[in-house]
Amino acid sequence: MKEIIGVIGAGTMGAGIAQVAAQSGHRVVLSDTNPEQLLRAEQQIKKSIEKLVEKGKFSADSGQEILENLQFSTQLSDHSQASLVIEAIVENLAIKHQVFTQLEQVVNPSCVLASNTSSLSIASIGACLQDASRFMGIHFFNPATIMPLVEVIPGVATSLSYTQHIEQLITSWSKTVVVCKDTPGFIVNRVARPFYGEALRIYEEGLADFATIDWAMTEMGGFKMGPFTLMDYIGNDINYTVTETVFAAFYYDPRFKPSFTQKRHMEAGFLGRKTNRGFYDYKEGSTPPSPTKDPVLGKQIFERILVLLINEAVDAVFMQVASPNAVDLAMTKGVNYPKGLLAWADELGAEWVLDKLESLFSEYGEDRYRPNPLLRRKVREQSKFIL
């Protein structure tokens, strides 16, 4: 008998996570306090399963079975039989505490409890539990049914045996699991910050416009989307808030300083695709701006952003947030980077990366360009990040 999985919150993430678990053969209870949201989630999952059946991903009978294995409920008590409950409700610590305090009264003592939080610490959420040894972060990416990466985050109180069990379980759901430390932004939302931040900085210095920076990163760097196209896609409100949260959580380390340009776009309501206007204009009939396809400028932009990304990936390893392989997997599977940043550093040579950072640091004298000590060590030892 497969485990029974509970998911709390039937919004964007919860509905997707419930579908992933059901497709892996589990009985799933998806709960939400809002019955209309539950109905929407049910319709969305049904539609998605029907599409997968049409595409031949599984048979009509299997599709039917998956839907029959899903139960929708407004009652937290319906999670009483679960062996794992993943919470995906609003990002608010007080409300999450209320839910987990009630949930702990309902589930059996060995049930693993988890949060899909993006920005709150696992320690702070778990603090409301009587037994936090069975509590951890299980961070899916949006859309959960498509994105392969899942970050598993044990908190200071979490027992290793529970972490190992969840690592195996989520891997059996055909996901790529990386285990990381309970630090702000976990892996992806920390290491990816310079992709946005340095692109904005380059624009603010007047070195290039949005279209040219996007062109440099896609054409020269091989990234699927340029930073400004991606920020418009994510939404400037969401992306700015993540940056601001990470900046504050790192005690205002200047490496993560948010940008006035993005803030002003957010304040003006230029949120991106969802408002038809962000860094670009998406209204019908509008003409996209043309990049300046200057290869020298393009190379300069791409290399500047890339070395800052690499420096951040190196820092995550240096500070023991995750292993080098986990950091590379996270960036390729969580945000579709064309290569793992550490494998990229190995390919270019740690010395080359260090030289670029040192020349930026000497030009600007700002901490955001400070090369990581581990990068210096790799140069000294002439060793690679990925063995």
Ligand SMILES: NC(=O)c1ccc[n+]([C@@H]2O[C@H](COP(=O)([O-])OP(=O)(O)OC[C@H]3O[C@@H](n4cnc5c(N)ncnc54)[C@H](O)[C@@H]3O)[C@@H](O)[C@H]2O)c1
């Ligand atoms: N949206 C993303 O891209 C994304 C990605 C990764 C992680 N996350 C995290 O996942 C969580 C959920 O995000 P989302 O975007 O799915 O939110 P959402 O707003 O789409 O959905 C939240 C759902 O929780 C329900 N809810 C609120 N309070 C509740 C309660 N007390 N009990 C039961 N249900 C309740 C709401 O009715 C709503 O349906 C957040 O912690 C967020 O940080 C979001």
